[in-house]
Amino acid sequence: MPLAPLFRPIDVAPAYQKVADAIEREIVNGRIKPGDPIGTEHDLVRQFGVNRSTIREGIRVLEEGGLISRDSSRRLHACLPRYSKLASRLSRALVLHEVTFRELYEASMTLEIASIEGAVERATEENLADLTDNLARSEAVLGDPAALAECDAEFHVLVAKASQNRVLQLAREPAAQLFYPTTEMIVTGVAEGGPRLVAAHRHLIDAIRRRDCEVGVLWTRRHLQDWRRGFERIASLDRSVEHMYMEHAQAARRR
Amino acid sequence: MPLAPLFRPIDVAPAYQKVADAIEREIVNGRIKPGDPIGTEHDLVRQFGVNRSTIREGIRVLEEGGLISRDSSRRLHACLPRYSKLASRLSRALVLHEVTFRELYEASMTLEIASIEGAVERATEENLADLTDNLARSEAVLGDPAALAECDAEFHVLVAKASQNRVLQLAREPAAQLFYPTTEMIVTGVAEGGPRLVAAHRHLIDAIRRRDCEVGVLWTRRHLQDWRRGFERIASLDRSVEHMYMEHAQAARRR
DNA sequence: GGCCCTAACTTTGTCGGACAAAGGGACGAA
DNA sequence: TTCGTCCCTTTGTCCGACAAAGTTAGGGCC
Structure with a gap:
């Protein structure tokens, strides 16, 4: 009989993925609504405590998925995927x-x-x-x-x-x-x-x-x-x- | 009557997007087949002549689109989107x-x-x-x-x-x-x-x-x-x- | 008071370099 | 041959920097 597991599998996703997942979660569960601003890259750097390069990689993922986009002035905001x-x-x-x-x-x-x-x-x-x-x-x-x-x-x-x-x-x-x-x-x-x-x-x-x-x-x-x-x-x-x-x-x- | 246009619209896409587009083109038109290796990030830096950060942002885009992925040893290769x-x-x-x-x-x-x-x-x-x-x-x-x-x-x-x-x-x-x-x-x-x-x-x-x-x-x-x-x-x-x-x-x- | 123009500030896109961790490969020992 | 070790490469992340474009604030002008 196998032992009851003591540990949960640890999450080894790279940081940029975690950033993307975190933002995605907020959008998909509705806490960030389409049209809402996401904040500047610098804001995200402060919030997530990672480097701007890492943030930017996460942003690319979300952008490609159509969950966020940049408006005319390149500011980030959530949006409805087209x-x-x-x-x-x-x-x-x-x-x-x-x-x-x-x-x-x-x-x-x-x-x-x-x-x-x-x-x-x-x-x-x-x-x-x-x-x-x-x-x-x-x-x-x-x-x-x-x-x-x-x-x-x-x-x-x-x-x-x-x-x-x-x-x-x-x-x-x-x-x-x-x-x-x-x-x-x-x-x-x-x-x-x-x-x-x-x-x-x-x-x-x-x-x-x-x-x-x-x-x-x-x-x-x-x-x-x-x-x-x-x-x-x-x-x-x-x-x-x-x-x-x-x-x-x-x-x-x-x- | 409007003048015949002398110039084509110039492409002002950011570099990371151009990198992604270029690789996507090669995959979609079949010059790179699913399973083929893409090369290391350093290779791409040399080929495209841009910084590694830029390459990495382009890679994220393609990865999210399912066109490329990393194998067990994290090397890049083209793949069929699932x-x-x-x-x-x-x-x-x-x-x-x-x-x-x-x-x-x-x-x-x-x-x-x-x-x-x-x-x-x-x-x-x-x-x-x-x-x-x-x-x-x-x-x-x-x-x-x-x-x-x-x-x-x-x-x-x-x-x-x-x-x-x-x-x-x-x-x-x-x-x-x-x-x-x-x-x-x-x-x-x-x-x-x-x-x-x-x-x-x-x-x-x-x-x-x-x-x-x-x-x-x-x-x-x-x-x-x-x-x-x-x-x-x-x-x-x-x-x-x-x-x-x-x-x-x-x-x-x-x- | 309202409007326009300029100057300072912010933000993005890109760059160069750096380093730890992990994997692969070569090399030598058993 | 097989194993273990060492070195090199690659990735993920970080830091700092700068030009270009956009934004904001302030001052001058009507």
Whole structure:
């Protein structure tokens, strides 16, 4: 029979990690609210009793995690992590794991259908206005594949927003970010691609406005199947997402 | 008419950020492969021509992003970001955004159904063996809510794995991590909770083995509805996920 | 009194150097 | 060969320093 343990495992984390953990704890448990100032590096040096270099390493960790950021005057304050930034981390991970477009397609089918269902059920007038505005802009840039692809990405973000479900919003984003560059390629290569894309968006807005779930789901399916058909003219669905696609995700992250 | 621009915007990012970006680029575009050594801090000092403090700040950024890590002897090497670690960042974000359990429930319903559908279609013998093993362990710890909740979380990770869709695996994880602590509470508070949970798992494994999609979806629905009923005995679905839940996610991240 | 401009102060980003602790490798002894 | 020891490297941390950019305070001007 083993002895009752006398000692707890000791915490051997490096100091910068402990600094980051301590600040993270205060933010996550709500004692520091988003927007609250964190104090200057010198303040933290005094509070934690470690060197400024150590503090700065801890700050980098939190900054990268999106928990704190620097305002225009570079002062530190807590903030709400932004979905698009976090999602781009995930997109990056998916690329490194070499997921296939088939996985992307299948997951997106599920996620986008769930989004439209939520949107049909709960979209507000404001959501609809945003979507309509997006549609108008899409029509205006029909001849510009890059701009159209960007509009398409934004359209689906808006649909997800209209679902009023932030978990869904977050869950769909990583896959969606990887779609974006291929959409541009498809619209460039397939003549009827642009008009079909915009037509699908119009039907989706209509379905949301009329609260017609079935039509919404139908057109989401068609929209994604269109993407698939277009993509398969270029490459196989079983191809893994390639590294070049990351450039777009990186650009999106900085925005 | 505006003049044609003579100059490109110059890059004013701080040096540590440039260091991180440069290394990230090499990893993401594949010139440095997961597992490859990055070199010592001193090497990087020489290569980038900046101070070691600056290099170290850049390293922290990449480390937090999961792109590089240190092995047993603390040497740096590139690595594949781990889903569970990234997902816990997202879980943390969801908590800070104060998402409701209703959002969590709705999104999970979609994601877990998609997982089981994929698993029914594509699960391998090995997946089934893992699931069966998990079931056995669950039965063994029926009296221990914390252990059972952990088994439940693992079960659904295994189902997602069996779907062979890594995008789905990643998408479901943040929401799933937030479920875990409530499962423990429910199993503790509701006497028949544990047995029902294990029974549902048994039916799910059975459905996967027999490739019976309908039954799989049915039991996933029931399983989640059970959770919902249990949860509603404790609190309203419209309550936002609270800060205390993060403690579990944090523990999971370090693992 | 209110507003603008300058000067002093703060804060950040970066640098150079320093040292203890821990790990790895080489070298010699058994 | 295996073991133990010594040395070197690497990391984590500290100290002090400085330029650039931002902030604050004070004084002069309307």
